[in-house]
Amino acid sequence: MQPVATCANRERQFPEVRDVSNRVRILSVVLFLGFSVALHAQAVPSGGGSGCPGDTVDRMGEEIAKQSRAFLGKLSKAVQEDDKKRVASMLHYPVNVHIADKTFPVHNPEEFMLNYGRIVNRSVKAKLLDEKSSRCLFSSPEGFMVGDGEVWFKEFSPGVFKVFTFNLGDSPNGDALKP
Numbered sequence: 001m002q003p004v005a006t007c008a009n010r011e012r013q014f015p016e017v018r019d020v021s022n023r024v025r026i027l028s029v030v031l032f033l034g035f036s037v038a039l040h041a042q043a044v045p046s047g048g049g050s051g052c053p054g055d056t057v058d059r060m061g062e063e064i065a066k067q068s069r070a071f072l073g074k075l076s077k078a079v080q081e082d083d084k085k086r087v088a089s090m091l092h093y094p095v096n097v098h099i100a101d102k103t104f105p106v107h108n109p110e111e112f113m114l115n116y117g118r119i120v121n122r123s124v125k126a127k128l129l130d131e132k133s134s135r136c137l138f139s140s141p142e143g144f145m146v147g148d149g150e151v152w153f154k155e156f157s158p159g160v161f162k163v164f165t166f167n168l169g170d171s172p173n174g175d176a177l178k179p
Contacts, residue, residue, distance in 0.1 A: 057137040057144060064155070068144050069134050071153065071161035076128045079120055084113045087120065092162035099168045119166050124150050 057065045071090075078086040088109035095112065097104045097119055106112045112119065120128075127133055127147030138145040143154030143164065152165040 057139040060139055064139075065137075067155070067159060068137060068139070068153075068161060072128075072134050072137065072144075072146065075151075075153070075163065076134075079125055079128045084116045085109070087116070088112045090161075090163055092156055092164045095164055095166065097166045097168065100170050119168070121168060124166060124168070127151065 057068055075087065075090050078090065091106075091109070091112060093109070093112075094105040094107045097106055097115075106115065106119070127150045130147070133146050143152050144161075145152055149167045151163055152167075153161050153163045155161050
């Protein structure tokens with residue numbers, strides 16, 4: 001009768017089997033960990049933990065993200081308080097206002113304040129006052145986008161942010177701005 005071949009017997013007779021067996025175990029653990037990390041990376045939304053898949057401002061660095069969100073907070077507060085003069089001071093002139101397929105340049109603070117209700121309409125206000133807009137801030141080489149592009153701003157000089165574009169979609173209150 002022949003002895004029963006067990007793993008222990010095989011490993012004693014052939015030490016290289018033990019080495020291969022250990023290598024397979026190690027490789028399995030490494031592959032499992034790598035796969036787990038890859039799955040976790042897919043499950044975590046981009047946006048630096050903001051919970052917003054479109055948020056890219058955090059990728060630009062902590063300081064610029066902080067400054068851009070601070071500017072958006074000041075702009076939102078001015079809009080919430082209907083402080084037309086303060087909002088007007090936060091724009092880079094001429095500011096472009098896009099309504100439907102037309103662009104209207106607003107040349108100065110007086111012209112902006114005259115058209116404030118048309119430019120800072122309910123839709124723009126809603127996006128600026130939505131807490132999610134600050135968390136879900138999108139950035140690109142053109143600047144920072146609020147909401148679905150209703151408001152764009154950028155840093156014109158170190159630490160100085162200004163709004164340069166409003167996108168109003170279809171004409172909210174008439175199809176032109178007052179000069």
